[in-house]
Amino acid sequence: GENVEQHPSTLSVQEGDSAVIKCTYSDSASNYFPWYKQELGKRPQLIIDIRSNVGEKKDQRIAVTLNKTAKHFSLHITETQPEDSAVYFCAAKDSSASKIIFGSGTRLSIRP
Amino acid sequence: DVKVTQSSRYLVKRTGEKVFLECVQDMDHENMFWYRQDPGLGLRLIYFSYDVKMKEKGDIPEGYSVSREKKERFSLILESASTNQTSMYLCASSLLPSPLHFGNGTRLTVT
Numbered sequence: 001g002e003n004v005e006q007h008p009s010t011l012s013v014q015e016g017d018s019a020v021i022k023c024t025y026s027d028s029a030s031n032y033f034p035w036y037k038q039e040l041g042k043r044p045q046l047i048i049d050i051r052s053n054v055g056e057k058k059d060q061r062i063a064v065t066l067n068k069t070a071k072h073f074s075l076h077i078t079e080t081q082p083e084d085s086a087v088y089f090c091a092a093k094d095s096s097a098s099k100i101i102f103g104s105g106t107r108l109s110i111r112p
Numbered sequence: 113d114v115k116v117t118q119s120s121r122y123l124v125k126r127t128g129e130k131v132f133l134e135c136v137q138d139m140d141h142e143n144m145f146w147y148r149q150d151p152g153l154g155l156r157l158i159y160f161s162y163d164v165k166m167k168e169k170g171d172i173p174e175g176y177s178v179s180r181e182k183k184e185r186f187s188l189i190l191e192s193a194s195t196n197q198t199s200m201y202l203c204a205s206s207l208l209p210s211p212l213h214f215g216n217g218t219r220l221t222v223t
Contacts, residue, residue, distance in 0.1 A: 043215065093208060097168060098143050098160065098168075099168070
């Protein structure tokens with residue numbers, strides 16, 4: 001089955017700088033990769049997702065890149081703001097079953 | 113907007129009790145999931161269901177069972193609660209490969 005690894009576990013960046021979170025997956029046939037943001041005390045919410053037929057996707061300050069050959073995908077947040085502070089989870093859909101497997105999460109802190 | 117409702121926000125149970133966590137979604141999604149969230153471990157999949165009465169084990173099914181008698185409802189059952197099952201439990205639904213929609217979570221404490 002699918003296995004997803006996520007790094008780093010914690011990340012602190014200066015407000016206005018960029019943040020990058022990286023994930024690797026094991027199932028080469030996986031075709032769907034969502035990213036979720038979880039603010040303190042709240043449910044995880046989708047912020048961006050990418051399918052395997054696309055190499056990059058961007059939504060305002062957030063972008064995701066996918067390298068199928070290396071089986072890794074990354075979240076890029078530019079011009080970080082205080083409201084970006086949260087825990088971020090990457091995930092991948094298992095190709096053999098209707099399930100989504102998550103990484104262990106990255107706690108992002110934005111320093112003023 | 114998709115709504116996933118978990119019956120309890122906080123729950124305190126004693127060791128050995130049978131515990132039911134209920135989840136209801138209103139968007140006619142085939143797929144429903146139960147995850148457990150612990151600090152540093154992310155969201156770990158306990159069980160999932162892709163249709164009524166169909167269920168599959170996730171990565172950590174031991175000590176849990178599920179029931180899906182109706183499409184909109186997916187129940188997680190702890191047959192005999194133990195202290196190591198103290199955790200945040202999150203239910204989600206989806207039309208894969210589309211995004212998961214999560215409930216607010218149930219924080220379960222087993223004493």
